[in-house]
Amino acid sequence: MNVRVLLFAGAREAAGADAVQVDVPADADYARLAEAMAAQQPALSELIGRSRFAEGTRYVAPGDTIDPSTEIALIPPVSGG
């Protein structure tokens, strides 16, 4: 399946885009998505290794199955405050 992932901050800057489309097997988990994104976007790979994913407005765990009906985002280490 094809998954759209929103990018923010340094990830957006490194990819030169607000979002990327990534192909992953059906029923893949977020760990698999991270691998596929890193392979497709080498400039992002270091930051992906330190990032989490979110579905909608909640963090997900690496072992969670991707729900492609939700808005998926890559959340690099945060620095608000």
Place this chain on the structure above:
Amino acid sequence: MNVRVLLFAGAREAAGADAVQVDVPADADYARLAEAMAAQQPALSELIGRSRFAEGTRYVAPGDTIDPSTEIALIPPVSGG
């Protein structure tokens, strides 16, 4: 010697005065002053037992000798803030 002691808050209210004059022996300490004040002002005696004294802008200890050249104050338990 005769010592003038400034009164504040509940002590001022109980004595009905901003200050009292107290007779104490020359070279008396503040513990002796507390005793003399309590004897002279029975309405103040309970509060004196829970109070400290100050000379000028500093607290003194009960065993400190009274310096009658300074401004002496009775400092009941404070409640600022």
Place this chain on the structure above:
Amino acid sequence: MIALTHQPIDTTKLVADASQPAAGAVVLFLGITREFTAGRQTRELAYEAHAAMAEAELARLEAAARDRWPLVACSIVHRLGEVPLAEASVAVVASSPHRADAFEAARWLIDELKQTVPIWKQEHYADGETEWVHNQPT
């Protein structure tokens, strides 16, 4: 109350709203743009958010703080976009009947915000360089 804003944060209003007769203590924390970090000069900071998720995370933090402490008021406001030197990027206000709770809640809220809320800071250095900050939060 939680909010993201592109305008300067109105801290006077936040403090006034938190100063209610049921409270005895109000604590305000402001994170402001500091000029020097590790010897390097900052001209200003810029903040970006995953806005929908950041608002949801902030609302969860407010709810968690209200569960944990007896708060009269609890507000978290984060500014987005450029924040000049000495201006506030974030304001946290907590009020409570007694001061220990307001202090603890305000400290906990800013510590948690820095760990979990999807907002990012970009350094705009005085020498013209820019840099997104993605250190592990401390």
Place this chain on the structure above:
Amino acid sequence: MIALTHQPIDTTKLVADASQPAAGAVVLFLGITREFTAGRQTRELAYEAHAAMAEAELARLEAAARDRWPLVACSIVHRLGEVPLAEASVAVVASSPHRADAFEAARWLIDELKQTVPIWKQEHYADGETEWVHNQPT
């Protein structure tokens, strides 16, 4: 900066003065007049000080806090006279490069102030009674 005042405390100015480019964190504490204490209704509070000594004690607290924490700004203002419900009787502001110091200094200053500074509170209860508060400080 320390001050005693019979006017409402200008907390907006205190926060603005503490928000300097050398700081990254500002903490404001306000003690405000709470309506209910142990179930009894307060109409307002009135404060009295041994003014010269209170100013000296506040100045010693500011100096001690500046010795102990790397503070950019440190202000303590106490209001005297009548303080209506929800208005501030005391304001403490500390700013520092990093937030832990500003939080710790503000908390320490208000805790010490309540132990040592010769200022007294008189309850003006809603039922018309008045009472000077001389409990052992907590």
